[in-house]
Amino acid sequence: MSKRRLSKHQLARISQNQRKQLGCDEADSVDAQTSLEKCNGRIISHYGQHVDVESLLDDDQGRLIRCTQRSNLPKLVTGDLVVWSEDGADGGVILALGQRRNFFGRPSPEGQFKAIAANIDSVLIVFASSPTPHVSLIDRYLVAIEQLHLTAVLVLNKLDLLNHEELTELDHMLSPYGSIGYPLYKVSAEDGRGMPELEKALANQTTILVGQSGVGKSSLLNKLNSAKLADVAPLSATWARGTHTTTTSSLYHMRGFDLIDSPGIREFGLGHIDAKQVFDGFIEFRPFAGSCKFRDCSHTAEPDCAIQAALEAGQISIERVESYFRILDSLNELS
Numbered sequence: 001m002s003k004r005r006l007s008k009h010q011l012a013r014i015s016q017n018q019r020k021q022l023g024c025d026e027a028d029s030v031d032a033q034t035s036l037e038k039c040n041g042r043i044i045s046h047y048g049q050h051v052d053v054e055s056l057l058d059d060d061q062g063r064l065i066r067c068t069q070r071s072n073l074p075k076l077v078t079g080d081l082v083v084w085s086e087d088g089a090d091g092g093v094i095l096a097l098g099q100r101r102n103f104f105g106r107p108s109p110e111g112q113f114k115a116i117a118a119n120i121d122s123v124l125i126v127f128a129s130s131p132t133p134h135v136s137l138i139d140r141y142l143v144a145i146e147q148l149h150l151t152a153v154l155v156l157n158k159l160d161l162l163n164h165e166e167l168t169e170l171d172h173m174l175s176p177y178g179s180i181g182y183p184l185y186k187v188s189a190e191d192g193r194g195m196p197e198l199e200k201a202l203a204n205q206t207t208i209l210v211g212q213s214g215v216g217k218s219s220l221l222n223k224l225n226s227a228k229l230a231d232v233a234p235l236s237a238t239w240a241r242g243t244h245t246t247t248t249s250s251l252y253h254m255r256g257f258d259l260i261d262s263p264g265i266r267e268f269g270l271g272h273i274d275a276k277q278v279f280d281g282f283i284e285f286r287p288f289a290g291s292c293k294f295r296d297c298s299h300t301a302e303p304d305c306a307i308q309a310a311l312e313a314g315q316i317s318i319e320r321v322e323s324y325f326r327i328l329d330s331l332n333e334l335s
């Protein structure tokens with residue numbers, strides 16, 4: 001945070017100049033997303049009423065400014081490009097939101113979609129042997145990621161904790177994902193195993209780390225950096241669950257890539273997604289879409305079902321088909 005002390009008069013002048021330079025006068029409509037050339041900052045962290053913005057101005061690159069936002073703007077998230085200006089009191093105010101290339105998010109408990117991060121290239125789904133991984137959670141993430149046209153990468157962390165038998169069991173659980181074509185990295189944030197390969201995959205990208213609390217998202221972030229960046233805490237002894245240590249999504253500049261650490265979740269709802277989108281989210285099913293005898297085939301007991309035929313032919317896995325039906329059932333429970 002800047003400790004520069006400027007007089008109110010100086011700050012007002014700078015602010016006025018910035019607005020002129022950015023072609024953003026007071027009367028501009030800030031409801032619409034502004035073109036990216038006008039943006040002079042990026043949100044790197046979000047704290048309730050405030051956001052931390054890093055300056056993208058040539059003579060001010062990287063300076064952090066704590067900003068409030070104009071009330072007519074939508075909810076801003078980490079990674080958003082914005083137009084900001086000094087507020088006359090050592091902080092700033094966000095005037096406009098730059099066009100979002102994309103975003104990642106999930107529904108709030110009330111079922112409304114809530115963006116978590118914007119302008120990202122890929123989503124790293126992190127899981128580990130403890131807390132226990134669930135195929136249905138991975139598949140829910142994949143459906144949401146596919147629906148948003150983002151790239152998914154799977155990361156099995158805490159490899160150092162696994163004996164041969166446990167690793168074989170997890171390999172079995174993960175084998176369908178490799179066949180479908182999702183990249184999978186097996187790593188340890190503890191002893192560094194697999195980290196160079198993972199780091200290579202992150203080059204020149206902005207990636208968000210997601211997953212259950214306690215799987216080691218912040219530990220991976222720290223391991224990929226030479227100094228500690230984010231707090232890490234042990235799992236609760238009673239439940240072997242994470243303790244929700246990270247409470248806000250924050251963007252970090254790493255060596256040749258950006259990472260966004262996000263708060264761990266307990267479950268990932270798909271309240272914002274319909275049955276067709278669930279089907280499309282199982283990308284290996286897509287070649288068979290529209291090939292069933294009946295247009296409204298439920299892929300359960302109808303004759304000449306292309307999904308059942310693909311399953312019998314070993315083209316899709318039973319685990320994924322079961323997971324698909326479990327997710328559909330959970331949508332029906334919600335409605």
Ligand SMILES: Nc1nc2c(ncn2[C@@H]2O[C@H](COP(=O)(O)OP(=O)(O)OP(=O)(O)O)[C@@H](O)[C@H]2O)c(=O)[nH]1
Pocket residue numbers: 157158159160161187188189190191212213214215216217218219220231232233234235242243244245246247262263264265
């Ligand atoms: N043995 C082992 N422990 C790990 C590894 N990665 C993380 N841990 C431990 O797992 C616990 C949770 O790690 P965090 O990095 O805080 O997990 P997180 O996913 O960021 O959790 P939230 O911020 O709550 O979402 C800590 O005690 C870490 O030291 C690993 O590769 N091996």
Ligand SMILES: [Mg+2]
Pocket residue numbers: 217218219230231232245246261262263264
């Ligand atoms: Mg964390």
Ligand SMILES: [Zn+2]
Pocket residue numbers: 292297298299300302304305306307308
């Ligand atoms: Zn069918």
